[in-house]
Amino acid sequence: MIPVYEPFLKGNEVKYVIDCFKKNWLSAFGEYNYKLEESFASYCGVKYGISVTSGTAALHLAVAALKIGKGDEVIVPDFTMIAPALAAAYQGAKPVFVDADPKTWTIDVQKIEEKITKKTRAIIPVHIYGHPCDMDPIMKLAEKYNLYVIEDAAEAHGALYNGKKIGSFGNMSAFSFYTNKVITTGEGGIVVTNDKKLADRVEWLRNFCFDEERRYFHEEIGFKYPLTNLQAAIGVAQMEYIEEIIKRKREIAYTYNELLGKIPGIVLPYEAKNVRNIYWMYSILIEDDFGISRDRLKELLYKKGIETRFFFTGLHKQPPFKTEGSFPVSENLEKTGIYLPCSPNITQEQLEFVSTSIKGVYDKK
Numbered sequence: 001m002i003p004v005y006e007p008f009l010k011g012n013e014v015k016y017v018i019d020c021f022k023k024n025w026l027s028a029f030g031e032y033n034y035k036l037e038e039s040f041a042s043y044c045g046v047k048y049g050i051s052v053t054s055g056t057a058a059l060h061l062a063v064a065a066l067k068i069g070k071g072d073e074v075i076v077p078d079f080t081m082i083a084p085a086l087a088a089a090y091q092g093a094k095p096v097f098v099d100a101d102p103k104t105w106t107i108d109v110q111k112i113e114e115k116i117t118k119k120t121r122a123i124i125p126v127h128i129y130g131h132p133c134d135m136d137p138i139m140k141l142a143e144k145y146n147l148y149v150i151e152d153a154a155e156a157h158g159a160l161y162n163g164k165k166i167g168s169f170g171n172m173s174a175f176s177f178y179t180n181k182v183i184t185t186g187e188g189g190i191v192v193t194n195d196k197k198l199a200d201r202v203e204w205l206r207n208f209c210f211d212e213e214r215r216y217f218h219e220e221i222g223f224k225y226p227l228t229n230l231q232a233a234i235g236v237a238q239m240e241y242i243e244e245i246i247k248r249k250r251e252i253a254y255t256y257n258e259l260l261g262k263i264p265g266i267v268l269p270y271e272a273k274n275v276r277n278i279y280w281m282y283s284i285l286i287e288d289d290f291g292i293s294r295d296r297l298k299e300l301l302y303k304k305g306i307e308t309r310f311f312f313t314g315l316h317k318q319p320p321f322k323t324e325g326s327f328p329v330s331e332n333l334e335k336t337g338i339y340l341p342c343s344p345n346i347t348q349e350q351l352e353f354v355s356t357s358i359k360g361v362y363d364k365k
């Protein structure tokens with residue numbers, strides 16, 4: 001089976017993990033944690049990084065740090081993995097959904113303003129599948145309505161918008177280091193920010209809000225979200241070659257684009273002129289002209305030993321968040337989208353096999 005994704009570990013990961021054991025750095029306290037926080041923040045071009053147990057925890061702490069809660073609304077794209085909506089809901093706030101842009105599949109910036117109310121406190125733009133959101137209009141709206149921006153960059157490490165790293169635009173940004181992400185720590189994540197006060201607050205919330213003078217006294221409801229050094233050690237090793245991973249992800253995308261580009265009914269992933277898409281997952285749409293449904297294509301590829309995965313289901317349809325409204329782009333993405341194997345270590349032969357298998361399905365219909 002050619003998997004959709006497998007972790008790519010080829011550097012100092014084992015060496016650094018063994019070093020943790022030798023030094024007894026098993027919890028969050030130890031050098032690798034600080035090194036990961038520093039190197040990742042500096043890679044994003046921001047001052048502070050606070051490592052946590054997951055991308056979801058990073059989003060949750062960002063929402064909590066801004067004191068967003070009951071009675072507040074947070075704008076979230078409809079087409080996304082569920083975590084940003086959960087982060088708002090964990091704090092008692094209501095996620096309000098905005099449809100996707102038909103080209104980039106990220107939040108449609110034309111449709112944000114109509115969803116802003118007196119209760120809106122923040123926007124969480126999500127850089128879907130590695131393509132940056134259109135950050136300039138988002139930041140302008142945030143300024144106009146006095147809203148916070150928390151970038152959900154879980155899928156887009158190293159992506160660029162107008163030459164600047166995503167993760168450096170919002171008040172805070174959240175990244176995931178889950179196994180299938182651009183770099184991994186197994187499970188893990190990080191909050192990055194330029195705001196010292198917010199960074200200190202996230203760090204405090206991350207570990208039970210311990211009081212500096214009276215340790216077991218807690219001024220607020222805190223959390224227990226620290227990344228261990230064993231995990232951070234893997235991340236430090238991954239940071240040593242993150243650009244190589246991104247280069248490979250882009251090569252994979254170019255190769256697929258070349259091999260699949262002329263097949264009718266296939267819509268390739270987009271890259272706006274002012275961005276660097278890092279193509280976290282190589283994603284395509286299967287439209288009517290292809291002649292065979294996306295679901296049937298998945299079955300036929302599976303029989304050939306090729307694993308694929310469907311796109312997200314819109315958040316307005318998720319049972320905890322059921323919402324009336326019109327989300328035509330998100331619904332079309334859910335119906336037609338599929339992602340193809342794209343681990344950094346996929347071979348040229350495998351890329352050709354996947355592509356010729358798809359072409360074969362089209363030719364035989």
Ligand SMILES: Cc1ncc(COP(=O)(O)O)c(C=O)c1O
Binds near residue numbers: 081083152176189
């Ligand atoms: C857009 C988005 N946000 C947040 C997350 C949550 O990250 P984690 O799985 O590390 O909690 C994911 C994970 O897949 C994601 O795709």
